[in-house]
Amino acid sequence: MTNRDAPRESRDAETLAFLTRPGLTRLWTAVRTRLERNGLQPTGTVRLQDLDAEEREALSLLLARPLTAATATIRLPDLDTRLRTSALAQGLTATLDELGPPLTDRRAARDAASAQRAGLWSAAAAALAATSLSPQPWAARWLQETRRAGTVARQDPQTATTLLTQAIRTLATLFPGTDADPTPVVWGRGELATRTTGSAHGLDDGTLLARLVLRGIALATGADFPADAPGRRALWRLASVTPDEVSSTVLTYGLRPTGGTWGEQVLCRRAEHHLETHLTLRELRGLHLKMPAHTHIHVCENPRVVEAAADAGCSAPLICTSGNATTVVLTLLDALAATGCVFGYHGDFDWPGIALANRVMDRYGAEPWRMRAQDYEYLATRTQVHGTPQLLLSGPRIEATWDQELAPTMDALGIALHEEAALDLLLEDLS
Structure with missing residues (x-):
């Protein structure tokens, strides 16, 4: 260690070195x-174990005692005393702080975090007690289950406080008791979110706040917590909340249901005039589609196929997923499958397209529609002959559940083919 009689600046530099x-x-x-x-x-x-020669020498100088073994046990009180009596003249904690980075008192941090969590839940309990939820037995259980789940506590303190405050406010709005101000019989979810969070998107599907509120609704109504989007919408309706069922649509063409309702008649008339139709979830809930048994319905991924089919006056029924199949698409396909319809599916020859095709084919037992290895090879060769610029495959390989040869063939050629590359062939099938 450094000579204590040297100037302080010199001692500090030498000691630090x-x-x-x-x-x-x-x-x-x-x-x-x-x-x-x-x-x-x-x-x-x-x-410290497996000390090398350099480490043994440095430790010997620091501790002022020879260390020759490959293992050393250092008492922190002794090291603290040694530093205080050295040229450094400060304890172990101050030395480590100076060497950097600053020390963190993890025990104090844990205690502070624990106190903060306790304060979070005591404040939430007080907030709940001040609302119309207080006399309702399910409300206390909801708060206990929310605390045990741990998801809220893992958020930063401000976010956690906001989540609980907004969840309690929303549930109190939905279950106001007899003394509350009059509220609408039916809420739009966006309207409710604006009232209780300040944002029309505050209760959007998939948000943590929406999950917290839905768990409260499930407890209040005795319903099971849903595992999918249709179940979540049904649970919202139990609390007189109408989810957004009009902004998302499924693109259809050529559907000719046999029922006599005006909605089915509209579909038939539009099919007769070769017009595409966008259906919302709200419309699908009101439609009771009846199709001839074993009606074969083509399903495509890209809207361009529907547009081309309409322009060509094709007669076969067609449904478009418009990329990854959303809830409204699956709702229509579920309804048609329930009437005995069968499906043929075509999509993009790229890895996301194969993943989507797997979902549709596995869910509905759909047949591949020009989606086998030989179809891909033919299209790839044709684009090369025509001098079409090549789009390279990217991303992790995905096996096609309906054709074991497709993924290896795509991997070998390395070309991505969008659905439009097969448009003329698809239109032949739809005519």
Whole structure:
């Protein structure tokens, strides 16, 4: 260690150079870990194994005693005393702070976080008690289950507080009791979200707040918590909340249901005039589609296929997923499958397209519609002959569940083919 009679600036520079030498790196790492666990108190020991010659020399100079073995046990109180009586003239904690980065009192941090969590839930309990939810037995259970789940507590404190406040406010709005101000019999979800969160998107599907509120609704109504989007919409309706069922649509063409309702008649008339039809979830809930048994319905991925089919005056029924099949698409396909319809599916020859095709074919037992390895090879060859610019495949390979040869063939050629590359062939099938 440094001579105490040297000027302070010289002592500081020399001491810092000594303390930061590579031979002491493992010591300071171990000591830092122990101090942060000990509430920054220099107690206990650290044990270093497999010491090399450089480390033994540095430790011997630091501790003022020879170390010759490959293992050393260092008592933190002794190291603290040694530093205080050295030219550095400061304790172990101050030394580690100076060497950097600053020490963290992890014990104090844990205690503070624990106190903060306790405050979060006590504040939530008080907020709940001040609402119309207080006398309702399910409300206390909801708060307990929310706390046990741990999801809210893992958020930052401000977010966690906001989530609980908004969830309680929303549930109190939905279950106001007898003394509350009059509220609408039926809420739009966006309207309810605006009232209780300030944002029309505050209760959008998939948000943590929406899940918290839905768990409360499930407990209040005795319903099971849903596992899918249709189930979540049904649960909202139990609390007189109407989800957004008009902004998302499914693109259809050529559907000719046999029922006599005006909605089915409209579909038939539009099919007769070769017009595409966009159907919303709201419309699908009101439609009771009846189709001839075993009606074969083509399903495509890209809207351009529907547009071309309409322009060509094709007669076969066609449904478009418009990319990844959304809830409204699956709702229509489910309804048609329930009437005995069968499906043929075509999509893009790229890995996301194969993933989507797997979903549709597995869910509905759909047949591949020009989606086999030989179809891909033919289209790839044709684009090369025509000099069409090539789009390379990208992303992880996905096996096609309906054709074991398709993914290896695509991998070998390395070309992505969008559905439009097969448009003329698809139109032949739809005519």
